[in-house]
Amino acid sequence: MAYLINPEDQDLLDSVREFCEKEIKEQCKEYDVSGEWPAEIYKKAAELGYNGLEVPEEYGGLGLERITVAALMEEFAKADAGFVTTITASNLALKAVLIGGNEEQKQHCCDLLMEGNHGAFCLTEPMAGSDAGNSKTTAVREGDEYVLNGRKCFITNGGVASFYVVTAMTDKSQGVKGMSAFLVEAGTPGLSTGNHENKMGIRTSNTCDVVFEDCRIPASALMGAEGEGYKIAMKTLDMSRTWVGCGAVGIAQRAIDEAVAYGKQRITFGKPILKNQGLQFMIADMEIRVETARQMVAHALKLMDAGLPYSRESAIAKCYAGDIAVQNALDAIQILGGYGYSREYPVEKLLRDAKIFQIYEGTNQIQRMVIGKSVIGKF
Amino acid sequence: MELLVCIKQVPDDSVTVTLDPATGGPQLKDITPVVNAFDTYALEMATRFKEANGGSVTVVTIGDEAALTPSLRSCLSVGAEHAYVVTEPAAVSALGKSYLLGKAAGKLAEGPFDVIFCGCESTDTADGQAGVQLAEQLGLPVITNVLELEPKDGGISAKQETEEGYRVVEAPCPCVVTVTKPAYEPRYPSIKSKMAARKMPIGTLSAADAGAEEARVAAAPAKRVVLAAPPQRQSGVKIQEKEAAESVRRAMEMLAGQKLI
Known part of the structure; x- marks a missing residue:
């Protein structure tokens, strides 16, 4: 159930x-083919307040409960996973600011999202994906400014964001403890974006490099203190993983919806194919997966609501939902048979969209490391 | 200008309705009630008119308050400032509803209204009577099938759809307009406007409050004789020859065979 x-x-x-x-x-079918970012759809969505769903009430948000936002996000994901990725990525950047920013920074970013703008979280680099601590981007203090240099890659909303949360090394000798986080405004001289990635799936989301070349930002753009960037980023990812799981649940649910609708009307051997127990069992397994994933998302959100630790549960929700989204998409394709493999039908897109949910926001291997370590503990 | 929009809640028209063989009536169980599509166009037109020219929009409907609250809240989230339910008396005819709406319109605090909007018809019974009957009850001019509306010389100027195209008709205020599908879609409610609509009051008044006479509310000069589903459309013949000339020849043969030409 929902x-x-x-x-x-x-x-x-x-x-x-x-x-x-x-x-x-x-509408997204066309953009899935072209790879174009559907600005008009995002504009309409922004006017309806969909960019600001997670903005806290004290910063001018609507005070929606997390579980309600999850239900809305699932609808976005069911319709198009690229769409929910765009919304989730803005909220990912917001989370970093809410976790590590000062009051002024928090209010500023909340206002931007409430006005319908987008945000981007810039952690990943060509040589720093899962190994995020291996960042090469630097921030050097010069008077009242920091000078940023480096290249971030695979940045969702990179080309469309109004604000960027950027991690950079302020003291390389300190390793991850030398990483700091900055809030950078779009349009800052020295900040440029690369080409929009030609991706396998989530093609309605914008993904590109974000490049810093002697990009001067005021010292006040620092979030928290120097050296707190890695901690802020990890806390942010801990929280945002549940929301990635929520998007994956939407894809997995859409796979069921499409498979059931098709299976009821597709006749073979004189009867609808879903009259066959073999396919009923497949649908049952798809449902078991999506329901358990959804409840894991709900549980992680409940822990956040209660102020309890949620890192492990958030990782489980993301990892499991990502895996089952891929499996459900595969099963939906199998149920639709040759038509499922055709781009004329919607389920092959689900598989292309689902795959990224095992990769971004920490690969599912990283999630398993998080989960495993949390169970085993130090010994 | 003060604008009033009369709305009707109907079963979702995107669902195919079948007749219940036991009762002979339509099977409406499990069909979500929605605001009549033409009334949503009327509300959007009134809201745009208000946004361009000032004033406020009030919506009114007839029926059970609890059942109608979601529809009225939906109207409040897309442009209406005030909403009222005229609680339905035991017996009310189609003509009686127009009478009741007319009486209620005169009692609402936001009145007197300069323009009263109705959908050109409802998607359930599709009588198309409410707007013209309401105008008759109130002794007001009425412009039917309106596509666009703007103020002119203290009155209004409307683009009216006709069978051939459209014509421009003017009327003094107060007046009634019935709205057909304009060139735009009704707006979506925002998350914020939806949440704000929850807190907005919905006024109620009874037929007696409206000053309506029970007998006139119930009076039904038109009687429904029978409710029948339209016959299923027979499948046609597809003419798809390789050459257009050959298709035409076959079509002509068939028409001649039926003695139609």
Whole structure:
């Protein structure tokens, strides 16, 4: 079953669902082929406040419960995983600011999202993906400024963001403890973006390099203290992983929806294919996976609500939901048979979209390291 | 200008309705109630008119308050400032509804209204009577099938859809307009406007509050004789020859064979 949300919020879910049906689902097929960022769709979504769903009430947000936001995010993901990636990535940058920024920085970024802008979180580098501590980007203090130099890659919203959370080494000799985080405004001289990546899936999200060449930012752009960047980034990822899991659940659910709709009307040997127990079992397994993944997301959110530790659960939610999204997409393709393999039908896109959920926001191997270490502990 | 929009809640028109063989009536169970599509166009037109020219938009409907609250909240989230339910008396005819709406319109605090908007018809019964009957009840001019609306010389100027195209019709205020599908879609509610609509009051008034006479509310000069599903469309003949000339020849043969030409 769907997330148990406050009954009062059901009308929000209904209106988001209507928007997804009428404005995203079909339209994104074309953008999936072209790889173009659908600015018009994002503009409409921004006008309806979809960029600011996670902005806390004290900073001008709407005060939505996390579980309600999860239900809305699942609808976005069901319609198009690239769309939910764009929204989630803005919120990823926001989380970093809420975790490590000062009041002014928090308010500024919340205002930007409430106004319908996007944010980008710049941690990954060509030689620093899973090994995020191996960052080569530097920030050198010169008077009242820092000078940034380096290249970030695979940055979601890189080319469309209004603000960037950037990690850079302020003291290489300290390793990860020499990493700091900065809030950088779009348009800052020295900040440029590379080509939009030609990706396998989530093609309606913008992904590109973000390059810093003698990019001067005020010293006040530092988030927290020097050396706190890695800690801020890890805390941010801990929290955001659950939301990535939430998106993966949406893909996995869409796979079921498509498989069931097709399987009811596809006739072989004189009866709909879903009259066959073999396929009923496949649908059951798909449902078991999506429901357990959804409840894991809900559980991690509940821990956040309660102020309890959630790192392990967040990693489980992301890792498991990412894995089952791929499996459900594969099963949906199998149920649709040759049509499932055709681009005329929607399920092959689900597989291309789902795959990234095992890779970004920490690969599922990294998630297993997090989970394993948390279970085993130091010994 | 003060604008009033009359809305009706109907079963979702995107769902195919079948007749219940036991009762002879439509099977509406499990079909989500929604605001009549033409009324949503009327509300959007009124809201755009308000945004361009000032004033406020009030929506009114007839029926059960609890059942109608979601629809009214939905209207409040896409442009209406005030909402009212006229609680339905035991018996109310189609003509009685127009009478009741007319009476209620005169009692609402936001009135008197300069323009009263109705959808040109409802997607359930599709009588297309409410707007013109309401105008008749109130002794007001009415412009039907309106596509666009703008103020002119203290009154309004409307682009009216006709069978051939459209024409421009003017009327003094107050007046009634019935709205057909304009060139735009109704706006979506934002998360913020949805949440704000939850806190907005919904006023109620009874038929007696509206000053309506029970007998006139119930009076039904038109009687429904039978409710029947339209016959299923027979599948046609597809003419798809390789050459257009050959297709035409076959079509002509068939028409001649049926003695149609």
